[in-house]
Amino acid sequence: MKPTRRPFLNAGLLLAGLLLAGGVQATAADHVHASDAWIRVLPGALPAGAYVTLHNDSAQPVALTGATSTAYAEVMLHHSSTAGGMSRMSMVDTLTVPAHGEAVLAPAGYHLMLMKAKTPVKPGDTVKLTLKFSDGSTLATDFAARPANAIDAGEPHAGH
Amino acid sequence: MKPRYLLCLPLLLLLAMGALLGGCRSEPLPLRLTNISGHMPDLDFKLTDDNGKAVTGADYRGKVVLLYFGYTHCPDVCPLTLAQLHVVMQRLGPLADGARILFVSVDPARDTPAIMHAYVNAFDKRAVGLVGSARAVEALSKRYRSAFTREPGDADGNYEVSHSSAIYIFDREGKARLLATPSASQDDLVHDLHLLLDTGATP
Ligand SMILES: [Cu+2]
Numbered sequence: 001m002k003p004t005r006r007p008f009l010n011a012g013l014l015l016a017g018l019l020l021a022g023g024v025q026a027t028a029a030d031h032v033h034a035s036d037a038w039i040r041v042l043p044g045a046l047p048a049g050a051y052v053t054l055h056n057d058s059a060q061p062v063a064l065t066g067a068t069s070t071a072y073a074e075v076m077l078h079h080s081s082t083a084g085g086m087s088r089m090s091m092v093d094t095l096t097v098p099a100h101g102e103a104v105l106a107p108a109g110y111h112l113m114l115m116k117a118k119t120p121v122k123p124g125d126t127v128k129l130t131l132k133f134s135d136g137s138t139l140a141t142d143f144a145a146r147p148a149n150a151i152d153a154g155e156p157h158a159g160h
Numbered sequence: 161m162k163p164r165y166l167l168c169l170p171l172l173l174l175l176a177m178g179a180l181l182g183g184c185r186s187e188p189l190p191l192r193l194t195n196i197s198g199h200m201p202d203l204d205f206k207l208t209d210d211n212g213k214a215v216t217g218a219d220y221r222g223k224v225v226l227l228y229f230g231y232t233h234c235p236d237v238c239p240l241t242l243a244q245l246h247v248v249m250q251r252l253g254p255l256a257d258g259a260r261i262l263f264v265s266v267d268p269a270r271d272t273p274a275i276m277h278a279y280v281n282a283f284d285k286r287a288v289g290l291v292g293s294a295r296a297v298e299a300l301s302k303r304y305r306s307a308f309t310r311e312p313g314d315a316d317g318n319y320e321v322s323h324s325s326a327i328y329i330f331d332r333e334g335k336a337r338l339l340a341t342p343s344a345s346q347d348d349l350v351h352d353l354h355l356l357l358d359t360g361a362t363p
Binding site: 040042043044046047048049078080082085086087088089107108111113114115147148149150151 | 232233234235236237238239240242243244246247275278279282283284306307311318320322323324325326341342343
């Protein structure tokens, strides 16, 4: 699903503020831009990690609650941590994108875990994930599928 | 000539700071990562490689070994670590042929040699996937004071395995030399591996 996003809402806080004051109903997704969206593709049917940087241009924090995709049967919001020399991964309910700030989903931290690909995803593919926010709004974002041994998003890649 | 103990003073200082140094016997290599020489046992195991062949630690004598525990259903930290090691290997250039990344599965229930083969080769051609019985993997893990725990799964039978994040580095003689964490700088890894690879280049 593509959000109905008025480009001028992204132009700046001032403008957004004015519009809000004018009574325009803005959702969390209207205020969030995604960038550096990529997926680390692993061989076979193994689960993959998806990463993205979310920028919030509003004066209110927004909460990411997860994502859905037509390409994967299951998507979970996860957090990896290392404590006492042990790596573990746990499910999280929400990730807050602070007001006028950003939240980074990056390797060894927050990620979307993609499970059960419906058709094999190969490096070079573009996969659409629909990010979900706590107010029910959604943001469809293109993720670049990258090889297993990629370190980051590679070429600057802005999702929409 | 200066008395020998003077040479040991900086080492004693480092020891006091918690660094594990081998002592003053011979000129130590100026290693940057945590030096575990003399504090961890030699490389030794009986496992199966990703081609289905039975292998032991002795099969890797002559190579500098980077030992790392993980599992293929780990989509985040394990791939990141292996991807970083791949970058390190690339930076070493042709010298990297003298090194092997041994990726030991802590998930014997799901990781077969075939899955491990596809997995490690997606990262680096000098990476080897090793599988074994739960008992064999546990023995190897304990040997290096490492640990892993299978977490409770969901209704679909999916589960995660919490595991030690350390990378153990052995020299060409199979002696434990260094301990690195996934957050170790690539420069330090390249630097130290260079030193170990330059030593005894002909096995
Ligand atoms: Cu995960």
